[in-house]
Amino acid sequence: MEGRAAALGAGTVLNALATGTGAAFGLDVETRATVELDPDDDAVEGTIAEDPDGDTALIERCVALATDRWGDGEGGTVRTDSDVPLAAGLKSSSAAANATVLATCDALGLTVGDAAGDPTTAGSASPESTVDVTRLEACRLGVRAAREAGVTVTGAFDDATASMLGGVCLTDNGEDRLRARDPVDWDVLVWTPPERAYSADADVERCGAVSSMADLVADLADDGRYAEAMTVNGLAFSAALGFDTDPAVEAMPRASGVSLSGTGPSVVAVADAADPDADLDALAAVWADRPGTLRRTTTRNDGAYAGDPP
């Protein structure tokens, strides 16, 4: 009973720590999970390939919740390997949880897809489509595991849906409700400084102080003005969480949008093909002297998958 799956990392449009409303978008970086189930043992043991001492509670909880819900409470092993750096604001926890829940479904021999006629999912489902588990159900289970493992503040349903479904996802994290989902086609430049910032350690009270700015960002996102929304978000949450705003100021003349991603420390700049001023090569040259890593990628609108790549 072996199963495999992969889910996306993501960048932030609106950090949910101020108001519970959040938005994020899927990136072309993946976390892969391999699950081996053992019907004779209910214990789960996790391994993180890039970080042998990393906290495996989240992925172990994902397997346990998934086999409780859709199997017979089997235990086993789960191993992740990832292009998404841990605790860098690029939604490593959502990607790991989604990939693990889907890999467990794959190991149980279940079909995974989207509910027919659901306009907020990726639109891949035909009207007569029937699946054992929808990606939204799998996503909600991963969010529950993240809450139980203590790696999130609001549950991060915004990040989880972006990782699972791709595109920009605008959510109400208090109710785990997907308010809107839109495809986006951007080139992306990510700067990841060497330090790490665990979401569970974020100063939630300081984020609450910028809630009127978060409402403004949500209004822009409601109007589909995602790139401008993320720039406003980045300035507000960099100030609240004590991050330097210089990288954003350097990016503004050269990108369609730029933001601190999540609780940092990564900064994500995006270029819309229709924006004549956006030039991520020029921005990469300006950011090149900063410590850490620069990564070029793109948005993705297809999201996570169970089994072999589609």
Ligand SMILES: Nc1ncnc2c1ncn2[C@@H]1O[C@H](COP(=O)(O)OP(=O)(O)O)[C@@H](O)[C@H]1O
């Ligand atoms: N590749 C992974 N495999 C297993 N668990 C992971 C992985 N990446 C992240 N996690 C879990 O998520 C936690 C980090 O969550 P968080 O601080 O929210 O980071 P991020 O902002 O990248 O989502 C880690 O301590 C670990 O428990």
Ligand SMILES: O=C(O)C1=C[C@@H](OP(=O)(O)O)[C@@H](O)[C@H](O)C1
């Ligand atoms: O834990 C949480 O509830 C959240 C963490 C943040 O993301 P990171 O995990 O990327 O820091 C934030 O952007 C998100 O809207 C909500």
